Amino acid sequence: MSGHLLPPLKPIPIKERLAMIFLQYGEIDVLDGAFVLVDKTGVRTCIPVGSVACILLEPGTRVSHAAASLAGHVGTLLIWVGEAGVRLYASGQPGGARADRLLYQASLALDQTARLKVVRKMYALRFGEEPPSRRSVEQLRGIEGARVRKMYQILAQRYQVNWGGRKYDPEQWDIGDPVNRCLSVATSCLYGIVEAAILAAGYAPAIGFIHTGKPLSFVYDIADILKFETVVPIAFQVAARLPAGYERQVRLGCRDMFRQQRVLDRLIPVIEQVLAAGELAVPPPPEDALLPAIPNPESVGDVGHRC
Secondary structure, eight states, X not given: OOSOSSOOOOOOOGGGSEEEEEEOSEEEEEETTEEEEEOTTOOEEEOOGGGEXXXXXXXXXXXXXXXXXXXXXXXOEEEEEOGGGOSEEEEOOOOOOOHHHHHHHHHHHHOHHHHHHHHHHHHHHHHSSOOXXXXXXXXXXXXXXXXXXXXXXXXXXXXXXXXXXXXXXXXXXXXXOHHHHHHHHHHHHHHHHHHHHHHHTTOOTTOOSSSOSSTTHHHHHHHHHHGGGTHHHHHHHHHHHOOXXXXXXXXXXXXXXXXXXXXXXXXXXXHHHHHHTTOOOOOOOOTTOOOOSSOOOOOSSOTTSOO
């Protein structure tokens, strides 16, 4: 008889999880087998770590080795963030465990014809129509930028919010106007769950097609497809009312919207649809490659989760 009383931990698919939670002011640890936040008075709050796509850790939190290890085992992304959840310091990486997916993504980004097809698909999904033909990636970015500026103006008029353009300085958060602060909080929520989905699908957040040169370039690519139908309206709604603690109200609104619209159900299919537009096959392993001596165990999670 083995000494294990419980079955091995297995990640569950992203689509079956809660989108995100924010934690602050406490120590995160594993006590009596539970993932908990312990506040300064010793009160424990149990966190359903395996049922959440990502946990955003705000200032005032400390994470034990056991807690980080458990999050990695169940495929939950830990993201250390700054004030109001908008300044990313670091993140754990529980996914991205598929070399074939990473090579496939890289081959699409390196092939200029395939990259253009991927970018055109992103444009079509974002705006609901095919982009103009015979346009380069740079030309499509210019067309996209003009349309995005117009969409911000339309939403500002709809919600009767003063709008002077999208302005955000992560080093001077306090001087931003309320609507831009609301937008930054809302997009940071979307970036968190998109990164978790990209990793769960076995891809790299850094290998983008429109955005490049950033650790989250592909996250920005995918988030841009969805943000005007998901988090941006939430930001304008809250900015129009401007309640006390409006940054927290944006986070709560995004959380509820993610659940109601089942955004996590959509993310991995959107990622796969975008990449498939490049019309390249997933590269097979080289014939002389050394296969794993110990086969990977079966998992009920997504392909990028480490079992």
